[in-house]
Amino acid sequence: VNGPIYLDYQATTPLAPEAAAAMRPWLESNFANPHSSYRLGREAAAAVEVARQRVFEALTNPLPARRGGLGVGAHEASAAVSDTHPPPTPHGVQGGELYFTSGATEAINWALKGTAARLPPGRRRIVTLATEHAAVLDTVAWLAGQGVDVDILPVAPDGLVDLGTIEAALAQPTGLVAAMLVNNEIGVVQPVAEIGLPSPAATARCSCATRSRASAACRCRSAAATWWRCPPTRCTDQGHRRPVAWRTAWQ
């Protein structure tokens, strides 16, 4: 009997058999709290750290040799935007840390609210795109209510943000840019690497600040931004869309 045809992988994906198999021992026999200091707890903590490293390596694996790994989508994304701008680095996220969250929504809330809370008075400004997921738009709307200057940039008819628009927005001192790598409704790949590059204007305007450019956040739905290189960076994604969440340390 043929099953129904499912063509909504952007909403969520079937649980991979490998993922189900990896979960099984933790449903059936292992269960300890990884924060407990007796042996069972230490074993659980070790398993979490091994998993953290595996996720991190899968997300940062060199491209495109890895077949079926998480980097494939990013390679395509990278190729799509590299006609005039070569991918900045082949390995993407350099260093940084990966924190597990309950999903992309929590990671986005954490990155945006956590960063906004630490921005100096002159740079309490967040730039994002009109086509972001509700998780970003709802959060920046909340931050706007808290007194953060939020600039929501339009996109061109092809769904992409114009780099000139980004540059103009970054001419004002900006604390954070939130841009999704792949749009969840139409699949366009934003030029996230270029958005993250220091803008001459921004550098000029912010030269007296500790950091010479806006820190940037990218949302990596559907593809891992393994070529991302603009620390401090916060990248998020969700296990059921393949990658998990990561977040580099605040500098």
Next chain:
Amino acid sequence: MDTPVPSRIYLDHASTTPILPQAADAMRAACDAWANPSSPHAEGRAVRAKLEDARRRIAAALGWDGTLIFTSGATEAISLVFERAKAGDFIVSAVEHPAVLRSAPDARQIAVRGDGTLDLHDLDRALDGADRPLVAVQSVNNETGVVHPIAEVAARVKAAGGLLLVDCAQSAGKLPVPDADFVVVAAHKFGGPPGIGALLVRDTATLAAIGGQEGGFRPGTAAVPSIMGFAAACEADHGWYEEAKRLRARLDEGILAAGGEVVAGEAPRIATIACYRMPGVPGASQMMRLDLAGIAVTAGSACASGSLKTSHVLTAMGYPEEAAREIIRVSFGPQTQEADIDALLGEYRALIGKRRAA
């Protein structure tokens, strides 16, 4: 012949619990129904129906007739209330879980009495003149098992025009859920999976909505397999609690006979959590010795162990710093057997004997 590997005796159910077989079964089945419950197609609607059914089953099992919002666990549910309850002053008991104390670091703290129960006179003083207070008192303390007088607290908070948040992480699945404005539950404390919990809300008008899933109160795709495990764990037979009372009485007796002290022994305590002091022996040493003997207990709560911080709970009860470090927590679940208790007592007596010899 090889020495048989002794099987582990797990006596730290207050930290987390083994996932019950029926919860694991429910999760395995739910992994086959993986669609996003917010999707409008047939697959999504089918999962939505299961999700809403689980919500009803959990509320029914807990005896809750208000709203139930799924969260990633107790910590998120607690921080959600402190961020978004329509309230003024924060008032919390001094012995709350760190999840509460960190969510409300500037809150007025209510003292506890020497036996570990909430000081209702201090609560009255705090409520006097408070502006639309949000009061947080746990049902059961996670380190000592002390049961707080929630009905008395609720009456006072209501009279003061405030809102009451009760952290039931340690009591849900064992004791009835109290009547409060907000109740917090974590599935992994009673045989469900980690990473899922719920906020029970009496009147959603008391909480600011922010849009997204869960009626606009908690955005994010629902973790359906975890929710299915949560529901199955809620519906499990909790009749073993009577047996836990007997086992705990046996353990208390044995500890006292060996020369240990029962912390909060005079207070009403949940039968599944006990806290013991062995004078002169740091809790961390006791824990390590027992761990080597194959018995998992904890020195303080899991969240605080690993660090050498003195328990804020014991400190609030008036224990001097030295004495507050000499405690272990022993906690039971449905798998706990009398033989486990006797094995612990055997090791305990040996440990206390060594101290005397030293």
